[in-house]
Amino acid sequence: DQQVKQNSPSLSVQEGRISILNCDYTNSMFDYFLWYKKYPAEGPTFLISISSIKDKNEDGRFTVFLNKSAKHLSLHIVPSQPGDSAVYFCAASGAQGGSEKLVFGKGTKLTVNP
Amino acid sequence: NAGVMQNPRHLVRRRGQEARLRCSPMKGHSHVYWYRQLPEEGLKFMVYLQKENIIDESGMPKERFSAEFPKEGPSILRIQQVVRGDSAAYFCASSRTGDEQFFGPGTRLTVL
Numbered sequence: 001d002q003q004v005k006q007n008s009p010s011l012s013v014q015e016g017r018i019s020i021l022n023c024d025y026t027n028s029m030f031d032y033f034l035w036y037k038k039y040p041a042e043g044p045t046f047l048i049s050i051s052s053i054k055d056k057n058e059d060g061r062f063t064v065f066l067n068k069s070a071k072h073l074s075l076h077i078v079p080s081q082p083g084d085s086a087v088y089f090c091a092a093s094g095a096q097g098g099s100e101k102l103v104f105g106k107g108t109k110l111t112v113n114p
Numbered sequence: 115n116a117g118v119m120q121n122p123r124h125l126v127r128r129r130g131q132e133a134r135l136r137c138s139p140m141k142g143h144s145h146v147y148w149y150r151q152l153p154e155e156g157l158k159f160m161v162y163l164q165k166e167n168i169i170d171e172s173g174m175p176k177e178r179f180s181a182e183f184p185k186e187g188p189s190i191l192r193i194q195q196v197v198r199g200d201s202a203a204y205f206c207a208s209s210r211t212g213d214e215q216f217f218g219p220g221t222r223l224t225v226l
Contacts, residue, residue, distance in 0.1 A: 004156075006156075034214060036217070041219075041220075041222075042219055042220070043118070043120075043205050043207075043217035043218050043219045043220050044157070044205070044217045045217070046214050046215070046216060046217075049214060089156055089157070091157075100162070100170070101147065101159040101162055101170055101172070101173065102147075102149075102157075102159060102207075102215060103159065104149075104156035104157045104158070105156050106154070106155055106156040107156055
């Protein structure tokens with residue numbers, strides 16, 4: 001039973017355009033959500049997070065939106081750059097700050113074309 | 115400030131051997147987590163430890179797998195009598211209390 005779902009295995013965008021990565025979850029006990037970026041042969045790198053008490057969090061080119069009623073979150077990257085090409089994982093936790101175990105989606109491979 | 119360190123980065127074992135994976139958390143971090151990633155899958159939680167204590171081992175297989183985080187030294191994930199299905203990337207993460215988890219580069223285990 002997959003509690004965190006990333007339904008798009010891959011996404012391709014042009015440099016300078018917006019990248020939108022989506023994530024759905026089923027467990028209503030989740031109250032903290034994170035996005036990680038992963039390059040091949042490396043560990044995931046923390047990108048941005050959002051608490052369930054917010055509906056938006058922004059950090060530079062990265063913005064995460066949370067729709068609790070729909071159990072849906074999305075990561076927006078604008079403008080997209082070739083260096084953003086990586087696999088992006090959505091993760092959820094039942095604890096604020098993510099200090100409990102994280103439940104990950106399967107990832108979306110983003111390719112940003114020059 | 116060094117990040118989370120894992121060694122070895124690559125480990126090859128024959129079926130039936132033991133695998134030991136080490137993780138040194140970031141300085142100031144007292145929480146350690148182990149995750150496993152199978153090919154084409156997301157990371158799956160295995161175990162959460164604090165110094166000398168296992169907090170949550172709900173993701174650990176019941177047999178052959180064990181983990182520790184001693185008072186001194188790195189955290190160790192131990193897999194006894196490895197089988198081909200244990201081949202995966204094993205990631206360690208660390209955090210301070212209530213903070214985001216930061217991941218190491220992983221150990222890629224191959225069982226022949």
